[in-house]
Amino acid sequence: MEKFEKVFFNLLTKEMNFFMRDYYSKFNNKNKWVGLLDIDNAYVAVLITNDLEEEIAYSEAKEYLSSTLDKPFIINLIVLASDEYINSENSYYNKLVFSLKERKLIYCSEGSKSFIPIIDYINKSDEKKTKRFKEYKFTYSIMIINICIFLLEVVKSRNIIEIDIYTLIEMGAKFNQLINYGQFYRLITAAFLHGSLIHIFFNMSALNIIGKEVETVYGGRKMIIIYLLSAIGGNIFSYIFNSRGISVGASGAIFGLLGAMLVFGIKERHNIGKRYVKNIIQTIGLNVIIGVAIPNIDNFAHLGGLTIGALISTVLFRE
Missing domain, CATH: 3.40.630 (Aminopeptidase)
Known part of the structure; x- marks a missing residue:
């Protein structure tokens, strides 16, 4: 009332x-x-x-x-x-x-x-x-899950600005030593953790834009498949090529969604024009440059997510 x-x-x-x-x-x-x-x-x-x-x-x-x-x-x-x-x-x-x-x-x-x-x-x-x-319920649901988990991180670490590394490891960050001991679940849980308020803000802002596009083109269920497999793929790349680093964040999965939109743009280029593909490539390129310029960004997770997202969406597109 x-x-x-x-x-x-x-x-x-x-x-x-x-x-x-x-x-x-x-x-x-x-x-x-x-x-x-x-x-x-x-x-x-x-x-x-x-x-x-x-x-x-x-x-x-x-x-x-x-x-x-x-x-x-x-x-x-x-x-x-x-x-x-x-x-x-x-x-x-x-x-x-x-x-x-x-x-x-x-x-x-x-x-x-x-x-x-x-x-x-x-x-x-x-x-x-x-x-x-209802139109974007899968995108919004993933965002809500990420935000709720971040709030749990805040409670455990008692800090909303920066989450301490011990809390991240305890809650499932990608940490090679523990994965080597059989904790393979970290390859997915790490994608739902974020290291700071700024980290989750930028990732959820990107997901709010890209997720809706993928959900519109591929449908909600396929979007979830692309998102989760891209998240796992990104963390596997990070596990192989960034063995010393601790990694968290949804950016690998988000890069997977960018890969899905790139596949869509290429396959539908005769209907929507080449400019769409060019815009996606420019967006990916800009994020790669940012990743190289700013320290502590797991570029291998981004590369893995992009690769897996593109491969999976190639199979799922118009299936």
């Missing part, structure tokens, strides 16, 4: 020129908001309540407005119904009843019809957000 109230009143002030006042509710033991619009000879008042409190909300708002306003006022209640709503159409105030559960309008009196466009706008915005998540 609080989220709905915030969005509704925000739209009310921006789109319909209402201004806000707050008053103390004895029933709720806290301050509540009421929107007001001056229409020359009177005020239009709008407040939001749930279906169990609409009578008391009306009474308290009426008492407050009667003692503070210098003109007559018309109260409109936006009633948020959580369960089955029993409506009395003979009520002595204007009201609009909206079902939070079913996301639909249940009832609207004549005097409150001007608020229907705001309800429709909120509904459509929520539908877009839901649809957007």
Whole structure:
């Protein structure tokens, strides 16, 4: 309800020129908001309540407005119904009843019809957000997993800026000595660990862009296959060619997704043009230069992820 109230009143002030006042509710033991619009000879008042409190909300708002306003006022209640709503159409105030559960309008009196466009706008915005998540649910799911694991790292290391090396090793970093002792799971767990806040920020920002493209072209399930196998491939390359280093991060998997888009660009070059391939190659080249210029970046993991991602996507594309 609080989220709905915030969005509704925000739209009310921006789109319909209402201004806000707050008053103390004895029933709720806290301050509540009421929107007001001056229409020359009177005020239009709008407040939001749930279906169990609409009578008391009306009474308290009426008492407050009667003692503070210098003109007559018309109260409109936006009633948020959580369960089955029993409506009395003979009520002595204007009201609009909206079902939070079913996301639909249940009832609207004549005097409150001007608020229907705001309800429709909120509904459509929520539908877009839901649809957007469903459209890229695999990309968002991987991002959420990475972020949750990073938060565990923060708790264990007690530092949000830099994660100490002992925490990374304990949680599954690529560490050749331990892999040699049979801890092969590190070839995948390392891809879900990050060494700092900046590290995860840049990797998740890249994944948010590239992951969506791969998910659109290849589909969610194939995108997951490419991502995970690229992550493993990147860590295997790191294990072979960077035996002394400790490695963590999703960048090997992300390079695998870049490889997948490179394969797509090459195979579809007659339909989408050569510029797309050129842009992907430039992006890869730029990241390689950054990797060489900045210390402590595992370029072998990037190379391995890119190679495996390109190979796997060659098989999976249009399969």
